Amino acid sequence: MCLTEAVETYLSLKGAGKPKTFHAAAHRTCGYLVDACGLKHLHEYTRSDALAFRDSLIARGLAGSSITRIFNSVVAVFNFVNSEHALDLKNPFTRVYHDRSAGVSERQPVAVNDIRVVQAKCKELDDEARWLVALVSDSGLRLAEAAGAMVSDLKLDHPVPHIIIEPNSYRGLKTSGSKRIVPLVGASLWAAQRIVETCRDAKGPAFPRYNKTGKTNANSASSALNKWLKPYVGEGCSMHSFRHSMRDRLRAVSCPTEMVDQLGGWSHDSVGQGYGRGYELEQLQQYMKAVVLT
Numbered sequence: 001m002c003l004t005e006a007v008e009t010y011l012s013l014k015g016a017g018k019p020k021t022f023h024a025a026a027h028r029t030c031g032y033l034v035d036a037c038g039l040k041h042l043h044e045y046t047r048s049d050a051l052a053f054r055d056s057l058i059a060r061g062l063a064g065s066s067i068t069r070i071f072n073s074v075v076a077v078f079n080f081v082n083s084e085h086a087l088d089l090k091n092p093f094t095r096v097y098h099d100r101s102a103g104v105s106e107r108q109p110v111a112v113n114d115i116r117v118v119q120a121k122c123k124e125l126d127d128e129a130r131w132l133v134a135l136v137s138d139s140g141l142r143l144a145e146a147a148g149a150m151v152s153d154l155k156l157d158h159p160v161p162h163i164i165i166e167p168n169s170y171r172g173l174k175t176s177g178s179k180r181i182v183p184l185v186g187a188s189l190w191a192a193q194r195i196v197e198t199c200r201d202a203k204g205p206a207f208p209r210y211n212k213t214g215k216t217n218a219n220s221a222s223s224a225l226n227k228w229l230k231p232y233v234g235e236g237c238s239m240h241s242f243r244h245s246m247r248d249r250l251r252a253v254s255c256p257t258e259m260v261d262q263l264g265g266w267s268h269d270s271v272g273q274g275y276g277r278g279y280e281l282e283q284l285q286q287y288m289k290a291v292v293l294t
Contacts, residue, residue: 002041003030006081014080019172020215029073032057042078047092054096064102071096108236109244110137116293118232119187131191132207133225136239138188138292139163140246140264143225143239144171145178148216149206151199154184154192160281161189165265170205171216178265183285186292249291259287 001009007030015023036056037049053074057067074093082089110118119137122130135146141163148171153164161184167173184192195206205211210221226238233241243264250260260266262278 001081001085001087003033003039003045006042006077009084010077010080013084014076017172025069026073026077029070030077032060032070033074042081042087043089045092050092050096053093054098058098058102064098064100067098068100071098107238107244108234108241109248110233110237110241112245112249112293114233114237115242115245118229119293121232122187123190126194128207128209129225129228131194132210132221133229133239134187134191135163135195136188136242138186138246138288139182139184140243140250141165141182142174142178142243142265143222144216144218145173145265147171147207147210147218147221151195151202151204151206154196154206156184156192156196160285161185161192162281162285163188163192170211170214171218173265175265180262180265181281181284182263183281183288185285185288246291250287253287253290255287255290259284263288 007026011023011026015026033053036053037045040049054067054071057070062070071093075091078089078091078093081087082091115137119134122134122137132143132146135141135149136143139146145165148168149163149165150168150170153166153168155162155164162181163184164181165173166179173179199206201208205216207221210217222239229237229239247260247264250263255263259279263284
């Protein structure tokens with residue numbers, strides 16, 4: 001079986017229900033490998049090919065984290081097809097060394113005073129793009145989670161106003177553990193209220209401008225909002241930095257780590273943390289209210 005056939009087999013079975021980005025990443029990875037080592041049958045790839053592949057990715061100027069993702073994708077395709085068709089092949093792409101930290105810049109949290117400035121600017125401009133910034137700023141949501149939310153996910157008539165984060169037809173979620181409920185407080189609650197007050201379609205996306213094609217364009221949102229955000233935040237900060245800030249803000253009010261993970265949709269450190277239903281909405285709200293900036 002050649003590489004392209006292996007990729008198609010992998011995507012036909014493992015890619016069911018996955019977003020277009022999952023399929024695009026697998027095809028892109030396949031293209032990188034073909035460019036570096038040629039199109040071969042799986043049994044023809046050698047360790048020398050794997051090392052040449054690594055060197056070609058480094059030559060492209062890719063960051064260590066990107067090279068890691070690409071190799072993980074190749075390994076996943078190879079292992080899946082190897083197992084599915086009982087090929088009994090040794091995978092030459094496993095445990096290939098590269099500097100994972102090369103070219104990777106550390107993401108910085110947004111400073112508390114800068115968050116105050118940004119939130120004030122959002123309320124001053126009071127438009128769809130700024131509602132998205134504000135929604136992220138006091139919720140710790142990933143940008144794609146917020147940009148792809150539906151109006152119906154905003155539960156403002158509940159005793160504890162909250163947003164439901166779950167897959168929908170516009171966007172999936174990063175992991176199964178990302179599905180959660182997050183109380184809306186501060187600027188995030190204000191943004192949700194403005195969305196509901198002004199929405200034209202109560203069953204549609206909360207941010208129509210980033211969902212025009214029927215799929216959430218998180219990259220477009222990220223590019224535009226990071227550019228707008230730049231004058232108001234420190235060096236190295238981006239929309240994703242609000243998520244880092246929220247973790248720090250929750251630490252500052254002694255929020256239990258398990259609760260922090262539940263609020264942010266972060267993976268659990270232990271099996272035991274996955275047991276039970278987790279914290280109740282009222283308990284989550286208590287700590288979320290404690291981090292609101294005044």
